[in-house]
Amino acid sequence: MxxxxxxxxxxxxxxxxxxxxxxxxxxxxxxxxxxxxxxxxxxxxxxxxxxxxxxxxxxxxxxxxxxxxxxxxxxxxxxxxNPEGPSASSSSSSSSLALKSAAHVRNIKFCQWCGGSTKHDVPEGEERMRAICTICGKITYQxxxxxxxxxxxxxxxxxxxxxxxxxxxxxxxxxxxxxxxxxxxxxxxxxxxxxxxxxxxxxxxxxxxxxxxxxxxxxxxxxxxxxxxxxxxxxxxxxxxxxxxxxxxxxxxxxxxxxxxxxxxxxxxxxxxxxxxxxxxxxxxxxxxxxxxxxxxxxxxxx
Amino acid sequence: MxxxxxxxxxxxxxxxxxxxxxxxxxxxxxxxxxxxxxxxxxxxxxxxxxxxxxxxxxxxxxxxxxxxxxxxxxxxxxxxxNPEGPSASSSSSSSSLALKSAAHVRNIKFCQWCGGSTKHDVPEGEERMRAICTICGKITYQxxxxxxxxxxxxxxxxxxxxxxxxxxxxxxxxxxxxxxxxxxxxxxxxxxxxxxxxxxxxxxxxxxxxxxxxxxxxxxxxxxxxxxxxxxxxxxxxxxxxxxxxxxxxxxxxxxxxxxxxxxxxxxxxxxxxxxxxxxxxxxxxxxxxxxxxxxxxxxxxx
Incomplete structure (x- = not known):
C-alpha cells in the first residue's frame, strides 16, 4: 500500500x-x-x-x-x-533541506508517550534540532x-x-x-x-x-x-x-x-x-x- | 552518530x-x-x-x-x-514479529500533532493496527x-x-x-x-x-x-x-x-x-x- x-x-x-x-x-x-x-x-x-x-x-x-x-x-x-511531510515546492539545496528538516521537527508539538508538550532544541552532543518532551525528556526522532x-x-x-x-x-x-x-x-x-x-x-x-x-x-x-x-x-x-x-x-x-x-x-x-x-x-x-x-x-x- | x-x-x-x-x-x-x-x-x-x-x-x-x-x-x-523499540528477547517468527509490531503501536499513547489521546485499531482499508488520534484522526505510522x-x-x-x-x-x-x-x-x-x-x-x-x-x-x-x-x-x-x-x-x-x-x-x-x-x-x-x-x-x- x-x-x-x-x-x-x-x-x-x-x-x-x-x-x-x-x-x-x-x-x-x-x-x-x-x-x-x-x-x-x-x-x-x-x-x-x-x-x-x-x-x-x-x-x-x-x-x-x-x-x-x-x-x-x-x-x-x-x-x-501526509501533513507532516516536507513540501516539494522549494529547492533541494542543503540550506533548504535543513529548513525543511527543522520545520518537520517543529510540527511535532506533543510527546507520543506521555502527552507532554515538546520544546524544539539541539540536544547535548547532537547537531540537529529535535522535538524534546518538556515532561519526560524523551526525544521524538524523525x-x-x-x-x-x-x-x-x-x-x-x-x-x-x-x-x-x-x-x-x-x-x-x-x-x-x-x-x-x-x-x-x-x-x-x-x-x-x-x-x-x-x-x-x-x-x-x-x-x-x-x-x-x-x-x-x-x-x-x-x-x-x-x-x-x-x-x-x-x-x-x-x-x-x-x-x-x-x-x-x-x-x-x-x-x-x-x-x-x-x-x-x-x-x-x-x-x-x-x-x-x-x-x-x-x-x-x-x-x-x-x-x-x-x-x-x-x-x-x-x- | x-x-x-x-x-x-x-x-x-x-x-x-x-x-x-x-x-x-x-x-x-x-x-x-x-x-x-x-x-x-x-x-x-x-x-x-x-x-x-x-x-x-x-x-x-x-x-x-x-x-x-x-x-x-x-x-x-x-x-x-530506545524505549519505543521492540525487544530482542523473543523469536523472529511472524507471529512474534506481529505481536512486537502491535506492542510498538500501543506504546504510542498520544498524537504528536494535537496532543489528543490515541486509540489502537486497524484503519479502514488497512490490515495492521495503527495509533489513531481520537481528536484529529491522524495516524502515527512507525x-x-x-x-x-x-x-x-x-x-x-x-x-x-x-x-x-x-x-x-x-x-x-x-x-x-x-x-x-x-x-x-x-x-x-x-x-x-x-x-x-x-x-x-x-x-x-x-x-x-x-x-x-x-x-x-x-x-x-x-x-x-x-x-x-x-x-x-x-x-x-x-x-x-x-x-x-x-x-x-x-x-x-x-x-x-x-x-x-x-x-x-x-x-x-x-x-x-x-x-x-x-x-x-x-x-x-x-x-x-x-x-x-x-x-x-x-x-x-x-x-
Whole structure:
C-alpha cells in the first residue's frame, strides 16, 4: 500500500550517467538520453501541471560518456497527503533541506508517550534540532522511510499496476509501498506485490535503491518472478498487465522513481546484464514544483 | 552518530551461503564457514553473555555449495536504549514479529500533532493496527530506520572506530549511524564518517544492505576511500585505525552487521571482485537473547 507517496513525474529530455566501480567487468561509464520531445501525461493533485502525452512509449538511447557520477534530469512533483511531510515546492539545496528538516521537527508539538508538550532544541552532543518532551525528556526522532517493491518479470515482460488511488490515480506503477516494522525489505516487497497485484512472487535479486531526500523516502526495488502465472488487480489497482519492454508506458507512469527503475531495467536487459543501482533523486534548486524536468539523479553508482 | 542501535554479536561457527543472480559472471553459489572454535569477546549491556576471545582474528574459509539463499549463523543480542523499540528477547517468527509490531503501536499513547489521546485499531482499508488520534484522526505510522555508513579502504586496509559510547563501548565498528530526514544515504554515510573518524571520504559504490526486522533497522554500507590520508577519533570514538584484511579484529567487533559486512568484504577482496549484497538478519526462534549464535542471515543475494 502506498498512499502517501511522492509524485516524481516522468519526462522529457533526461539523461542518465553511469559509473562502473572497479572489479566489475562489462560496460563502463555511459549515459542514457531520452528524446526531448517525450513528455508525460500525469493526472496529478491540485497545483500540478497536466502534460499532454506525445509519445506512447520510448526506450532510452545509450551513448558512452566518460563522466563519473551525476545527472538524471527528470520532471517532478508530488502530492502531500501526509501533513507532516516536507513540501516539494522549494529547492533541494542543503540550506533548504535543513529548513525543511527543522520545520518537520517543529510540527511535532506533543510527546507520543506521555502527552507532554515538546520544546524544539539541539540536544547535548547532537547537531540537529529535535522535538524534546518538556515532561519526560524523551526525544521524538524523525527518519526517512523505505518504500519497497518488485519489478516482476514474466516471459520477457514486466508486471505493472494501474493505480486506483491517489496520488497518481490512473497511472502505472510497479507494486510498491512502505516497509513495515517487523518485516524485511524482501518480505515487504513480496507483500506489496501480493496486495496490489494478487501475485505470488519469488524475489531474484536487489535491483535499485533510489533516495529522495526532499520527501524523506528511499525506494528499494527487487527483481522478482511469478511463482504461478496468475495475477489480478488488488483493492488499490484498477488493472494489472504484463508489458513487453518495448511497450512499457513511460508516458503514463506514476513516479519518477518508476521511470528511473524501468529505464535502468530496459537498458540493462538490452545490454545483457542486470546490475544493482544506487542513486539520489534531487529537485533542482530554484525550480517550480510543477516543472516536470526539475529533478536530477545524483551519485548514480552500480555494482 | 549511532546510539540506539542493535548489538548483533559476532561469533563462532557461522556459515554464509551465497546466491548468484543470472547475468552475472564470476563465482556462483558458495558458502563461508567460520571455524567453530572462533568466538568473540563482547562487552555488552546487562543480560548479555561475555564470551572469551579465543582467536584474535579469523578469515572466512570458502567452499562452493549448491544451495540457493539461506543461512548465516551469527550470535546476537542488542541493547535497547530506545524505549519505543521492540525487544530482542523473543523469536523472529511472524507471529512474534506481529505481536512486537502491535506492542510498538500501543506504546504510542498520544498524537504528536494535537496532543489528543490515541486509540489502537486497524484503519479502514488497512490490515495492521495503527495509533489513531481520537481528536484529529491522524495516524502515527512507525517504520524501520536506516543506518548508513562507510567501509573506508586505504592502502589495502580498512578504517575502524573504537566506540566510546554505549552500546558496544570499547568494541570496533565501521563509522555508521541513523540516516536523517533531508539527506541521502550517501550523504549520511559521509557525514557519519566525518563525525566518528574526522575523515573526509569519497563514496565508491554501494556494498551491502542488511535488514534486521526484529529491531526495525536496515544497514546500508558503502565502499569509500579517504580523500586525504587523515583521520582521528571523533567525540564518540576512543580510537580510529586502519586494519590490514588479515588483522581485522573480528573477535571484538560491535555488531553482527559489522561482522557480516567485513566478512563479505574480505571474501570479495580475496576472490578479486566486489559485489553488492542484500540479506536479512533474523533471530532464530526460541533462542535466548544472550545466545550469541542465535541469528541467521536469510535471503542472502548479491548482484
Amino acid at each position: 502506498l498512499k502517501a507517496i511522492q509524485i516524481l513525474g516522468s519526462s522529457s529530455g533526461f539523461v542518465i550517467q553511469y559509473w562502473k566501480p572497479r572489479n566489475c567487468t562489462g560496460q563502463g561509464l555511459f549515459s542514457i538520453s531520452i528524446p526531448s520531445k517525450s513528455s508525460l501525461s500525469l493526472s496529478l493533485y491540485s497545483s500540478l501541471r497536466i502534460v499532454p502525452a506525445q509519445d506512447i512509449s520510448f526506450v532510452p538511447k545509450i551513448s558512452v560518456r566518460r563522466t563519473r557520477f551525476r545527472a538524471f534530469h527528470a520532471s517532478s512533483t508530488r502530492s502531500e497527503p 527518519n526517512p522511510k523505505m518504500v519497497v517493491g518488485c519489478l516482476v518479470e514474466h516471459d520477457n515482460k514486466v508486471l505493472l499496476c494501474k493505480r486506483k488511488i491517489q496520488p497518481s490515480y490512473g497511472l502505472w506503477t510497479l507494486p510498491a509501498g512502505y516497509l513495515e516494522i517487523g518485516e524485511s525489505a524482501v518480505d515487504g516487497a513480496i507483500r506489496e506485490t501480493r496486495e496490489e497485484a494478487n501475485a505470488d512472487v519469488e524475489v531474484l535479486s536487489p535491483f535499485v535503491q533510489l533516495d529522495i531526500p526532499i520527501i524523506g523516502q528511499t525506494y528499494i526495488i527487487f527483481l522478482a518472478k511469478l511463482k504461478k502465472p496468475h495475477f489480478s488487480p488488488g483493492p488499490e489497482s484498477s488493472d494489472c498487465r504484463l508489458f513487453p519492454l518495448d511497450d512499457i508506458p513511460f508516458n503514463s507512469l506514476s513516479f519518477s522513481s518508476m521511470v528511473i527503475t524501468l529505464s535502468l531495467y530496459v537498458e540493462n536487459m538490452k545490454a545483457g546484464r542486470l546490475r544493482f543501482h544506487y542513486g539520489t533523486i534531487n529537485k533542482r534548486p530554484g525550480t517550480s514544483p510543477s516543472d516536470i524536468q526539475a529533478y536530477t539523479l545524483d551519485n548514480h553508482m552500480q555494482s | 549511532l546510539k540506539a542501535i542493535q548489538i548483533l554479536g559476532s561469533s563462532s561457527g557461522f556459515v554464509i551461503q551465497y546466491w548468484k543472480p543470472r547475468n552475472c559472471t564470476g563465482q556462483g553459489l558458495f558458502s563461508i564457514s567460520i571455524p567453530s572454535k572462533s568466538s568473540l569477546s563482547l562487552s555488552l549491556y546487562s543480560s548479555l553473555r561475555i564470551v572469551p576471545a579465543q582467536d584474535i582474528s579469523f578469515v572466512p574459509k570458502i567452499s562452493v555449495r549448491r544451495t540457493r539463499f539461506r543461512a548465516f549463523h551469527a550470535s546476537s543480542t542488542r541493547s535497547e536504549p 517504520n524501520p530506520k536506516m543506518v548508513v555508513g562507510c567501509l573506508v579502504e586505504h592502502d589495502n586496509k580498512v578504517l575502524l572506530c573504537k566506540r566510546k559510547i554505549q552500546p558496544s563501548y570499547g568494541l570496533w565498528t565501521l563509522p555508521a549511524g541513523y540516516l536523517e530526514i533531508g539527506e541521502s544515504a550517501v550523504d549520511g554515510a559521509i557525514r557519519e564518517t566525518r563525525e566518528e573518524a574526522n575523515a573526509d571520504v569519497e563514496v565508491l559504490s554501494p556494498f551491502v544492505q542488511l535488514d534486521i526486522p526484529i529491531i526495525g533497522q536496515t544497514y546500508i554500507i558503502f565502499l569509500a576511500k579517504l580523500k586525504k590520508p587523515h583521520f582521528s577519533p571523533g567525540p564518540e570514538s576512543s580510537d580510529c585505525r586502519l586494519f590490514p584484511l588479515d588483522d581485522i579484529p573480528f573477535n571484538s567487533l560491535s555488531f553482527s552487521s559489522m561482522v557480516i559486512t567485513l566478512s563479505l568484504y574480505v571474501e570479495n577482496m580475496k576472490a578479486g571482485r566486489l559485489r553488492f549484497h542484500y540479506g536479512t538478519i533474523n533471530k532464530r526462534p526460541g533462542t535466548s537473547p544472550s545466545d550469541i549464535q542465535a541469528y541467521t542471515l536469510d535471503n542472502h543475494m548479491q548482484s
